[in-house]
Amino acid sequence: MKAAATGAQLGRRAPQTIPRRGTIDQALLSALQTPHAHLRSVCLDRQLLVVDEVHASDPYMRHLLTELLRHHLASSHALLLSATLGAVAQDAFLGAAGAKQSGSKLDDALKMPYPALTNGAGEHLPLVVASTRTKSVTVESVPHLSDPGALLPTIQRALAQGARILVVLNTVGRTLALQRAVEDTVPADTLFHCRDIITPHHGRYSPADREVLDAAVSTRMGKGSNSGPLLLIGTQTLEQSLDIDADLLITDLCPMDVLLQRIGRLHRHDRERPASMKEARCLLLTPENGSLKDWLQSDGEATGNAKRIGLGSVYADLRTLQLTWDYLRQNPPIEIPRGNRLLVESKVDPRFQTVV
Template sequence: MAGTSLSENLVILEAETGAGKTEAALWRFAQLYESGAVDSLYFALPTRAAARQLQSRINKTLQTMFSDPPPEAVLAIPGQAVSGEAQGIRLPAFEVKWDDDTGIESRAKRWAAEHATRFLAAQIAVGTVDQAMMAGLQVKHAHLRGSALSRSLLVVDEVHASDAWMTEIQRSVLRDHLALGGHALLMSATLGAVARSAWRATPLPSLQEAEQTPYPAVWTKDDCFPVSSDDSAQKEVAISARKGWSGEDAAAEAISAARRGARVLVIRNTVDRARETLAACVNEAPNLVFELNDTPTLHHSRFAAEDRALLDARVEDVLGKGSIAQAVIVIGTQTLEQSLDIDADILITDLCPMDVLLQRIGRLHRHCRSRPDGFERASALVLCPEGDLGRLTSEPENGLGAYGQNATLSGVYLDVPGLAATLREIEAAPLWRIPQMNRRLVERATHPERLDEIAAQHGWEDYRRRETGKTIAEIMGAQNVILDRREAFPCSFPSDEVIRTRLGESGAIVTFPDDTIGPFGSPVTTLALPAHWSRELTGDEPPEIIAKAPLTFRVEAAGFVYDASGLTRLEED
């Protein structure tokens, strides 16, 4: 990164998970800042959990990058008021009291941290990519956000993780940001040729050409700079697939490995399967299961924000760098596959798209340390559905596939040809060398030539066309809500619709009474209900607390339990 010209406004960095992309981004910022090309930095991540984890890390790094007093990294998450290590407490009349109360000058520097509309005005801010996307939508304060962002280095991490809707909005923001003279850095471990060509506005290469493209690499608008590979840094992963992905199937494999002393990471595609796996592990080997405050638990999205922070910290205590060697089974969902600096000996995962699978594999052998006998080499076991994948084109299972009878496709991982391509690569090569094989693996599971070939072989052409139609519809839908700065300044924005940075419904937010205690013994204030559990709820309805242990409550006619396995819904009589 240090050798990339500062005159290049758009840079794309591709490197494997754990290769130091964050440090490279900070180096790029330091060079641009020192030259006067930028005044600020916005680090955009795909999730709030990732932003929380990285904000603390970057804030510590700033101590060595700047002379006294160093700037504070603002956490750009709505509802939060965090600057550096200081926490803000919201008061009436839009006032904020900071817990360190260091005086007027310090409070003035934290102005940008006190409200979501100001986040992009911070000198250093770490938050979700959604905050940057709001600068490119027809919503209030979009021009304030875009103007504030214009002097920043905009870093978008895990840029491959966005869907077609999000990507189209991000491309619009990036176009206007660069047109104003701004700088941007896009980063990914698994960026395929399709996405890279779109970002660089270049023709899509053939599958053969794409497979031969260098990796790791630094890209500019017109050039590609290969990064010399370090043979000693190659990670060998023994990978295999097996039929059967019930909770008992996953638990049996996890317990077997843990009883041989391994740190086991289990990532399921859905919360329900994660719960099944936890129950089976607790029933058979409770002493091996991951715990928080002596309570066996999971890691997924259906926890209160306060408990998610506790879970993130505990997972890093157990699997992070410098953690004590111990046999343990950590079970969760997609929340474990990125942002957390964790290191497992073996991965047990459900079948998923190749880019997601490589992210999950990035949690294996991340650091240099001694391994239990039999786990000197990283290993991954991929659990698959029974039978042919073709049935997923009409009936989803465990997060894969879609309801074929619906007018529009919906689901978690819809790309059945891509799943089939991923499974073929697993079966074809039982030993993966990372990052040497990254490029080939990604392209052979994402390139249109390959996916069209697989769809034709299985008779999935109609499903493939419907997938393509869904993508086109999302792009066109995003174009309808994008703020096009090339047009005349608008006098007003649409007032009769909600414009979101992400597709899908939003669940209601339940606000608990002040003395509410969560399953791990700490206070909890709010909890987000999944959208399909909060139909006809506004979030303004006060919850009726039915029991405190486990926390059981009712919102209107719907009843819920919040315990150590997360939020569940009570079955109606």
């Protein structure tokens, strides 16, 4: 058996392995058979592991996190945070803590409190809710998924009315294409700038640049920021851990839990808004033909065009996309946070999905 580490190795390498604050992939590497994985694990031992936005993990990441928790909780503690975590994922994480799997049916899942504070035994603890603020959001399907540029007239009108607009697209390629289009058609002073440079928001920046960009977004669009027309375009990087208060949201079709995160950046704070933006409104870019069937090949795989939009690639399970779209076509508007539990459980949880 290979020694875990000599004293010299541990002293020399361990402090360099995992920062006190970092991305989840650095911690997940300790659950894989990779070089020095044991040193990554040692750095986490006897520490409080805090994982924010835990709902954002895909099935593979969720499995790795479950294994990481199984080891970590043998000697330490963990705190998982999420606004849209479904019951199945919660069961898996609680199972890593030794809690009995609930195997809850949909009715049981829907009865779970929201928001909720749950300990490692699966017990719901008393929770003081800091805010009772609610909002009603109208979601309008716009059949221009293949061509977001078709919304340029809508964007121009909203900017002319003084609106702050947030556009969230599923891929960097789509984001950059729309950014180029708007730079040719709307006044430059209405576009988001970072250090005097017109800038979209996505995950391809260096860590140092990303930190500056994130701070600029929260300063320009967060609580207490100046009003006035503004357009910010980006990818999923905008839907988490940033303080953004938009008057109008434009977004690609995405799973319901992801959509709720994006809607969380719409009318986030109480402030004065343009007369035409008093009501929270989300424009959802959807397929032109009214169905996702044409985006599938005969073997059930998503087509190349679909994957370029993020359907079947960024969001691999097209069933969740179809269920989300079907619900929104039948049941607008949505009430937040009152409707969150129903929306997440019935449209994202794999046990409750039907064949579409």
